[in-house]
Amino acid sequence: MTSAHVTFGEVAAERRISNIPLSHVSVELGHLYMDDFEAGRDALRRQFERVRPWAETVTQINEGRVRRPRISTCFLIDDYFTRFSTPSVVIGDLLAASEAAGLRIDYIARESGCAVADGVPLAELVHARLVPDPPPGTNGSRPPPHESGWLSNGERSPSGGVDEAMGQVAAWLPPRENAARHHSIFLDVEMWTDEGDRRIWSCPYLAAVWQLLRLGLLRDDGRPVAVPVPAPDPLPDDWDDLPAIIQMVPSAPPFAAYTTMSVLSSRFLPVEHAVRVILGQVSISAAVLEQTVRRGADENLEIPRDILKRIGYAIPGEI
């Protein structure tokens, strides 16, 4: 007896994950707040001048490792916490200052785009993927205790008080980092606050989404999100009319990369610690993770599955 080989598929049952182009490294040249902007063009240029040697070092290191490194640069503007000036003025000043300092900015992103990019609620998508770091003794019996809007790297101190009438009074205990060896560095990060109907995401939270975008790890139902678009000409007058990420240099290597490198002043250290506490608890879709690792292998590169290992910094003092 012979049997026919039958294939049958249903479209609604298939999960397809888009591939997106990847560079080797995404270098962040800086992060612009209103204060920095108001300090003027010269201040901006000086800042870029101080960043430049670090950016060049990244290129040198990578040239030693891979034959033709693809390195893209990017710059993030805060239009989320404070709104200032207009895109055309701010971006014009930025480009002039970086050019004067001998730096090329390939992509410019706005911070609001980390909350909602072109209609896709990125911050919420990432929030749904949080898998909290379980304190020792967690066996799934009950959902881990959580404080709405907060995420920590360990166990909080019990809040004290009495649960039941005539029950025992709880004694104070110190908080504890889950991965502590001997001593703890406990950190509790505020991810958001609600103001009426509006959820305000915190700066480290949006910065965590920013890292995920730069690593090309986010998808919406398998589709890429916050895809860079060529800079509109002329630039709009309203930030809301600007796409989440715009491409300034047509020939630039891809925005997203296997790894990221951020050149930041040391005052951002606590923010980046918080970013890592958040990112360490985001579960990346296994399919996307696999895709990146396979792509790397095709280029003969070993890409660590652990995303924290792909995120690097240069953190000089006040620059």
Next chain:
Amino acid sequence: MPSPARSDAGGDGAGILIGEVHTGLLLNSASLRQDMLPAVLGLLPGERVRSFERPISHAVSPELLVGVDCDLSTASGTRVRGIGTLAVRAAITGGRVLQGSAWTRLMGGHAEHRLPWSHYLARPGVVETVGRRRNHPYHADLADGFLDRTNNRKAPGIDFGAICGQIMGEVQRSPYLDRRSPFKAARTTLRWVAEESPERRIGFILGDDGSRTTRITFDGQPISAVIELCEDLALHDWLLSTLLDVIDRGMPSDGPHETMMRRIRPAVDHLIHLWMPGARVVESLLPLWESLDTKPGFTRQWDTLVNRIRDQLALRTLTLLSASAEGVPGRNEQGIRS
């Protein structure tokens, strides 16, 4: 910064797969329409609900992860700490039956101590044991410990039940359901272990209170195929248990027919057409299902029950016919002829 590839993958081979499937009735008056499934099972925004229409309506939620760090159950009582994640998902079959399914792969870990959490999230659905151990007896100890629900010397281990219960609860509380089911049914729980082996084996044990255990081997099939087999097994075991219960209660030898009908009706309307063993099982694992169907003979028992119900219903129709024939003079011949 990327570094050139190295070849070693680390770890200790495939490890063993352990999991649990809980099965119950969806809390809705009508069976859920196909187009509602994505809304009800969309538990992770940005991830698609997979749905199938053939041969029977079936949809699966995206997989969620749950973190654990606890002592695992071992048959010997040896302390083994496991850290990592379980995958869990919900599924709805025939718009009627809800399942919560959680699993993980137990593997020998890389370290003597706990690593940063990002390490574990990079291996979704894997629980790593802390400390290096020899391979084989150690796996058997974990598998036996996991399947044995009575041994109280051992650590309670990962609470798969709570995790399955959690995700099923989430579905049952969906705003798209009306929570008025046409009948009530107890849940069953299937605890399973799957080990990689060229030798084909399957065992199934029926316990009290709707608890079952099964132990199977697989040989190169993807993990997803193993999980689907276990879910299919759990689904049919639940159908059988529920129908048995309905009949036990609905057919006391001398009860009035109305009571019997009230009890049996929902089962006839909502369950009988759902029997489709192996419908979603990959071909290479089907022999396992088939051997289980030979002994203890799921399908045989199911057919017997269904026939019993049909006989009762036929009898009922006959009684009705003769009753109306007696009650309404002159309708006699018509009644018999039609």
Next chain:
Amino acid sequence: MLVIATSDKGGTGRSVTSCNVAYRRALQGSDVCYLDFDFGSPTSGAIFSIDPVSRGTEGGGLHSYLQGKIAEPQRIDVWRQTDRETLRSRPPGAGRLVLLPGDQGGGEFSMTKDILQRCTKLFVRLLEEFDLCVVDLSAGRSYAAELVLAATAQQELRGVPHRWLVFHRWTRQHVIAASGLVYGRRGLIEAGAERGHDSQVLADSIRFVRTAVVNPDSEELAGLRPTQVVWLLDCNKDLQELARQHQLGRTMVLATIPLDPVLQMREQLISDRDVWASQIANAATVAAFDQLARRIADDAAWDEL
């Protein structure tokens, strides 16, 4: 369906009656569970004669569950665990009868958002498996009552029928107190409306149960002096009038449970054997329990007045 048993005063017979009603309903073929929400004194295990949990369980009961210490509260199969041999093993055609006990040594606790959510989850969970969930609250305006009022107003439970039984003894004080609990300041209707209930719908889902009622015409009272009988009849008439004035007149009464000699001595389930074989309990008591068990689920008995 959820049936919530409450009373203003303690010792009304709320627990004993609702346990017996749960038992009767199971005998009638429904799957029934009984939740001990009397958090200050969780002793329903004793009524079901389940010795290990007679004062609550040590294995993680409703207190532990609602406070988030365990994933699911312990369930006890009454048919299997009861110490009374005559009740053990489920009769053919009967449904499941499951007790969810409180914690041993458990005390009252106030309601938080998390506790409310867990309570709602639990009700949804049980509605999947049981035709009837009987929730026995603490007496009076308690945290338990507040919790259940709030939970039944949640979106998840909106489509699910829930009915309230208010138990009271047949005395002046009890009639007035029961009325106060339902219609008074911070009573069920007012507090329920504040928590999102429609007060009319809520009011329509409340009925009263009179417990341990002495029937002046019954043969047990045949030995009374005529003056006593006249006095009893007068009192009864006055009470009827008082009840009517306080909105718990006849139409609002779902059942009247007669005084029973067995229950007067001991809190327990009354089996048919207790009536027919050993003849220690009255047939009228069992008939009243049985009828109440039927009326609980009988929409006609609850139709608007």
